[in-house]
Amino acid sequence: GNSVTQMEGPVTLSEEAFLTINCTYTATGYPSLFWYVQYPGEGLQLLLKATKADDKGSNKGFEATYRKETTSFHLEKGSVQVSDSAVYFCALSDLGVISGKLTFGQGTILTVHP
Amino acid sequence: DGGITQSPKYLFRKEGQNVTLSCEQNLNHDAMYWYRQDPGQGLRLIYYSQIVNDFQKGDIAEGYSVSREKKESFPLTVTSAQKNPTAFYLCASSTERDRQYLNTEAFFGQGTRLTVV
Numbered sequence: 001g002n003s004v005t006q007m008e009g010p011v012t013l014s015e016e017a018f019l020t021i022n023c024t025y026t027a028t029g030y031p032s033l034f035w036y037v038q039y040p041g042e043g044l045q046l047l048l049k050a051t052k053a054d055d056k057g058s059n060k061g062f063e064a065t066y067r068k069e070t071t072s073f074h075l076e077k078g079s080v081q082v083s084d085s086a087v088y089f090c091a092l093s094d095l096g097v098i099s100g101k102l103t104f105g106q107g108t109i110l111t112v113h114p
Numbered sequence: 115d116g117g118i119t120q121s122p123k124y125l126f127r128k129e130g131q132n133v134t135l136s137c138e139q140n141l142n143h144d145a146m147y148w149y150r151q152d153p154g155q156g157l158r159l160i161y162y163s164q165i166v167n168d169f170q171k172g173d174i175a176e177g178y179s180v181s182r183e184k185k186e187s188f189p190l191t192v193t194s195a196q197k198n199p200t201a202f203y204l205c206a207s208s209t210e211r212d213r214q215y216l217n218t219e220a221f222f223g224q225g226t227r228l229t230v231v
Contacts, residue, residue, distance in 0.1 A: 004156075034219075043120075043204055043222040044157075089156060093220075100147050100208030100220030101172075104156035 002027045006090050006105035013112050019077040021108045023064075023090035026071065031092040033057075033066050033073040034102070038087040047075075047088070080112045116141045120205050120223035126231050127192070127199065135190045135226045137205035144209060146188035147220065150174060151202040160203075163188055192228060200230050
């Protein structure tokens with residue numbers, strides 16, 4: 001079956017530091033890949049996505065590249081802000097019509113200090 | 115504004131009682147989903163529905179039931195058979211994937227936190 005493995009947290013950084021959160025996956029075929037963000041007490045918001053190999057998703061300074069050869073989709077940001085503190089989830093959507101049937105990683109808690 | 119509304123935000127249930135969580139969407143999405151979130155475990159799929167009057171079990175359906183009588187609504191009932199119901203429950207919706215695999219985004223509600231007391 002499908003699975004997603006994320007870098008264990010929590011991750012604690014100072015403002016303006018570089019961020020990497022690793023994500024690797026196991027799936028048959030060519031799934032779509034996503035990063036979702038969850039702020040305290042809230043639901044999930046889509047941060048970025050990639051639907052095929054070598055695609056780069058980007059949003060709000062965050063980037064991730066779909067690497068089929070390494071089955072990875074690592075999240076990066078060059079300079080984090082305190083407002084980026086949240087839980088980040090890597091997820092994949094398997095093939096077929098049901099695009100919201102997602103397999104999630106366990107989530108990585110990010111805390112950014114001033 | 116279009117979106118997904120879950121209610122209530124907090125819910126307390128006594129052991130042995132059934133409780134129903136509401137989820138309504140005005141995005142005109144065909145598919146709807148229920149996920150459960152536990153600390154440090156990510157989200158797990160409970161049930162999903164691709165169309166009105168049809169739904170399928172997800173990975174952890176035991177102790178839960180759903181209905182899909184209207185396109186906009188997908189309520190989740192947590193029954194007394196669910197042994198550990200305390201969790202954060204998230205509802206989501208999406209369109210069907212088109213031929214170019216676009217529209218693959220799922221939209222989530224704000225969640226309901228259920229606590230058994």
